Amino acid sequence: AQSVTQLDSHVSVSEGTPVLLRCNYSSSYSPSLFWYVQHPNKGLQLLLKYTSAATLVKGINGFEAEFKKSETSFHLTKPSAHMSDAAEYFCVVSDRAGGTSYGKLTFGQGTILTVHP
């Protein structure tokens, strides 16, 4: 079974300061991991994904995440927050397909990022 825990339901930062959104996962297999962003009343947009290549993954809009197997974490970071980063962020895990096991996505509860001027 797989699961995802986003450790903070809300994060508030000032514009120009670093962003850290925390995610821990549990997976029976070697997982693929994703971060999606959702602006109010919009669909989800893929920020980045990890699929067993480099453990430090760079995404769009200056975001990056590091896969740490020993800590079962996949935290999302950005060096300098922008007002347009204010949104809800979802950490997502997918078990590797193998045999009859399908790559079902499991979503975290979401972290709302607020950026203050």
Next chain:
Amino acid sequence: DGGITQSPKYLFRKEGQNVTLSCEQNLNHDAMYWYRQDPGQGLRLIYYSQIVNDFQKGDIAEGYSVSREKKESFPLTVTSAQKNPTAFYLCASSRSYRGERETQYFGPGTRLLVL
């Protein structure tokens, strides 16, 4: 431009009424999905389809039905049996369901409200 479209953006349902949400994609993806999003609960899978004329129940299929007659289209019907339909519904697609590397791409969503 390739993408996923959902319509309508807002939908109102009366008591005892069935309503259908549209999802169309021109990405040539084989797999399509429907999710329900409630505040503070992330996304939950309602139905998914790996190929035309085939679909499977997800985690919360009760009160919903789907069809997949064309590769591009995967409509979702919210039936009167769904007692708490108010939510934001998201459609997604991917190149295939089997394979964790297949990223899912999402439409803009439909917000369903009960009158």
